[in-house]
Amino acid sequence: EVRLAESGGGPVQSGGSLRLSCSASGYSYRSWFTLAWFRQSPGKEREGVAAIDADSRTIYADSVKGRFTISRDNAKDLLFLQMNGLKPDDTAVYYCAADSPSEFLQPENYKFWGQGTQVTVSS
Numbered sequence: 001e002v003r004l005a006e007s008g009g010g011p012v013q014s015g016g017s018l019r020l021s022c023s024a025s026g027y028s029y030r031s032w033f034t035l036a037w038f039r040q041s042p043g044k045e046r047e048g049v050a051a052i053d054a055d056s057r058t059i060y061a062d063s064v065k066g067r068f069t070i071s072r073d074n075a076k077d078l079l080f081l082q083m084n085g086l087k088p089d090d091t092a093v094y095y096c097a098a099d100s101p102s103e104f105l106q107p108e109n110y111k112f113w114g115q116g117t118q119v120t121v122s123s
Contacts, residue, residue, distance in 0.1 A: 002026040002112035004096050009117030016086050016121070022079040022096030022114055029112075033099060035072055035079040038107055039092035039119075048105025049094070050081065059104050063089075086121045093118050 008020040020037070036051035050060045050070035058070055067085040072078065079096050093116040101109030 002029045002098055004098060004112060004114035006094065006096050006114045006117040009094060009119045011120045011122065012086055014087060014121055014123045017082070017084045018086065018119060020081040020083065020094055020096075020117060020119075024077040024079065024096075024098060029077065029098065031074050031077065033112075034101055034104060035070075036097045036101075036104060036110065037070060037079075037081045038095045038097055038110075039090075040095070040116075041092040044092075046095070046107045048107065051101075051104035052079070053104075061105060083119070086119075088121045088123045091119060091121045 003026045004024055006022045012018050032054040034053045037049040038046050039049050040046040052058045052070045052072050069082040071080045095116045096114045097110035098112040099110040103109050
């Protein structure tokens with residue numbers, strides 16, 4: 001079992017910032033898992049936002065490069081997403097995920113998911 005719990009979402013104005021957190025636990029969780037953030041807005045497919053492997057190598061979707069920063073604290077089993085310069089198009093439910101994926105930003109490669117946290121960016 002792997003439990004992932006997101007927090008930090010909420011309403012924010014365009015241009016603002018939010019920091020999402022995700023705590024990982026459970027007997028099946030492994031500190032060497034790749035961790036990732038995905039998001040999904042109504043009527044759209046879930047899309048990869050950013051991922052970070054156990055060595056802190058990162059990958060970002062083009063739409064968030066230069067604005068979002070993913071990081072992790074392996075000692076505390078925490079994942080973060082610092083989101084700056086938010087735009088209305090960033091409005092979505094944000095999910096954290098964990099696994100050993102072959103493709104880091106493809107949701108079908110992740111078995112373990114959190115429940116999500118809503119981010120709403122107003123113009």
